[in-house]
Amino acid sequence: MHTNFSHEQLQDPTIARADAMLKRCVHCGFCTATCPTYVLLGDERDSPRGRIYLIKEMFEQGAVTPPITHHIDRCLSCLSCMTTCPSGVDYMHLVDLARVRIEQKGRSPGQRATRWLLAKVLPSPGRFRIALLFGWLARPFRGLISALGMKTGAAALALVPSRLPPRRAPKHEPVVRPAGEPVKRVALLLGCVQEVLQPSINQAAIRLLKRHGVEVMMPSGEACCGALQHHLGRENETQKAARRNVDAWSSAFREGRLDAILTTASGCGTMVKDYGHLLARDRGYAERATEMSRLTRDITEFIYELGLLPPLAWTSLRVAYHPACSLEHGQQVGNEPRALLIQAGYTVLDVPESHICCGSAGTYNLLQPELAGQLRERKLKNVASVRPDLIATGNIGCITQLERGSAVPVVHTIELLDWATGGPCPKPLEKLKDKVHPIESLMQLAGAR
Ligand code: SF4
Ligand code: SF4
Structure with a gap:
């Protein structure tokens, strides 16, 4: 991509870095097909290529305009586009630079307040617990909060679990x-x-x-x-x-x-x-x-890498593995969780469109609830098409996003591996316990034949 930065602009390290990243894009558009927001909205400005143009415009002109903020905010940072891009465009760090610039120059007072609150509450377990309690008490007023136009508040209430988690964090030995x-x-x-x-x-x-x-x-x-x-x-x-x-x-x-x-x-x-x-x-x-x-x-x-211990049980459980974007695209860890689940004895099903984000994406489901909701519905429909007993995934954000509306339980991959090798049955799977049998019973069955 051709850029038009002046010599002075390129003295700014942020612009110099953005320039190098922008120049790698060859406009081929391969990334558009795997971008969840482009798939949903069909608007070039909501595709990786369109956003790259907007970021170029923002840095070249030195102005953060509302349309630029709008389309960059709609990006999930799912990084599906990086997996697809044949030119190695470092979209992850490019959009990071854009987000920092928007945060510094392109926020209304209302947006600043909401984002400040999220940044102070979510990463602090103590504050988050208190917020969950207030959220739980306020759940009956969600409709009113939504009618007042407080969409982040309404989205947050929708994600508050129906049963509050334990009041205190578990004590871990150091x-x-x-x-x-x-x-x-x-x-x-x-x-x-x-x-x-x-x-x-x-x-x-x-x-x-x-x-x-x-x-x-x-x-x-x-x-x-x-x-x-x-x-x-x-x-x-x-x-x-x-x-x-x-x-x-x-x-x-x-x-x-x-x-x-x-x-x-x-x-x-x-x-x-x-x-x-x-x-x-x-x-x-x-x-x-x-x-x-x-x-x-x-x-x-x-x-x-270590090698999974042999499973202690055999099971007919059908698992829809949902690859979290941060694992599949962000870390390029795609095969390992699936392979481990198979080694542990589960039947792992191929879910259509598994590369498409579920809509969780950090704070995305709070700040962009409509799009996040559409992505969740799409994901759950695809999951339902393979008729699983449960969904497994490797990110708490995806678990929280999917368990609301899912007809089957959602658990972390590691809970399934723990169960198969001798740990307790994960709580959400209590009703599926009868589909898991000790390995000796399989051997007895084989002996009887
Ligand atoms: S990170 Fe995801 S949502 Fe954002 S442009 Fe890339 S594919 Fe689209
Ligand atoms: S696939 Fe890569 S090079 Fe092609 S338009 Fe998308 S970001 Fe640019």
């Missing part, structure tokens, strides 16, 4: 050791929203890792990865969150060997794998952040 000499030593990022909404996911992860002979540390000081603030274009807060985690993991390093940093929410994994880029210009952190990113693995990647 280090969980396996029986015998550990085969690996890892730090586990517990995260923020997931640990409040579904603490059972990290509990399953810890059990599974311990069973595989892995020592699991939860270093004090680690907290939200910064992905939520990042989605909101709040650069300083994102960097602050990244620095805090780099410091926490650096202390873990000083205490001994660390083979990997594991994430159980793929949105967090994509963020942490990008810490090296995020802090590249920070001399005090760049090197360590790059090392932390290099060490980061989604938990399914790690277990796949």
